Amino acid sequence: MVMADRNAYLAEMEVVCWRRRGSSVAAEHAAGSAVGSSPNQAGTAAGVSWEKLQREVASCTRCALHDSRRNTVFGSGSTDADWFFVGEAPGREEDRQGIPFVGRAGQLLSAMLFSLGLSHEEVYIANVLKCRPPDNRDPQGVEVNNCESFLHRQVAHIGPRIIVALGRFAAQALLQQDVAISQLRGKVHQYNIGQLPLVVTYHPAYLLRSPTAKAKSWQDLMLARSAIE
Ligand code: SF4
Numbered sequence: 001m002v003m004a005d006r007n008a009y010l011a012e013m014e015v016v017c018w019r020r021r022g023s024s025v026a027a028e029h030a031a032g033s034a035v036g037s038s039p040n041q042a043g044t045a046a047g048v049s050w051e052k053l054q055r056e057v058a059s060c061t062r063c064a065l066h067d068s069r070r071n072t073v074f075g076s077g078s079t080d081a082d083w084f085f086v087g088e089a090p091g092r093e094e095d096r097q098g099i100p101f102v103g104r105a106g107q108l109l110s111a112m113l114f115s116l117g118l119s120h121e122e123v124y125i126a127n128v129l130k131c132r133p134p135d136n137r138d139p140q141g142v143e144v145n146n147c148e149s150f151l152h153r154q155v156a157h158i159g160p161r162i163i164v165a166l167g168r169f170a171a172q173a174l175l176q177q178d179v180a181i182s183q184l185r186g187k188v189h190q191y192n193i194g195q196l197p198l199v200v201t202y203h204p205a206y207l208l209r210s211p212t213a214k215a216k217s218w219q220d221l222m223l224a225r226s227a228i229e
Pocket of ligand 1: 130
């Protein structure tokens with residue numbers, strides 16, 4: 001990514017240009033790129049189990065959402081990712097394309113990633129629910145209970161170094177805490193599986209509605225970055 005591109009994304013996030021003390025831009029970007037190179041499951045056995053998981057999700061009928069979905073939305077990105085971003089559930093366009101975070105919220109998530117020196121290909125992005133709730137209503141407890149094991153298996157397979165929960169719903173589901181996002185932000189939590197650090201920030205869709213919260217979201221991303229450095 002060239003400097004001009006990165007500054008454009010930082011501007012989209014409404015943050016001033018950030019650079020590690022004493023590092024060159026090239027070194028900083030190289031460091032960001034290196035974030036995607038963790039030693040974790042690789043090879044045939046892991047590949048087979050990942051494909052099996054994908055097939056299970058694609059044919060899942062565990063909850064009523066399978067009736068109204070056009071596509072399941074498994075997730076996207078690198079299975080070697082160090083950063084695992086978790087959203088709520090597919091929306092209309094995600095359901096249509098079978099890909100998480102497309103549309104305007106996806107563009108803003110791209111800006112958040114690029115401002116960290118990361119690309120979609122270097123991280124993994126998934127939702128708590130793999131099927132779209134009708135009319136974009138909130139997910140229901142029974143749906144989460146039926147679906148969350150898929151997400152846990154994705155995390156266990158990828159073995160990221162950090163999880164970033166995007167929005168109240170993902171945070172509450174991952175942390176099993178029914179408290180406001182304002183109480184969950186600003187600290188490094190622990191995700192039970194693998195004792196992974198987990199940081200909570202706002203959902204990009206919320207940031208589109210409330211752009212003044214972008215500065216707080218940037219603080220969250222810096223907290224996440226410091227947690228794995
Ligand atoms: S939301 Fe999850 S549990 Fe429900 S049908 Fe889709 S994949 Fe299965």
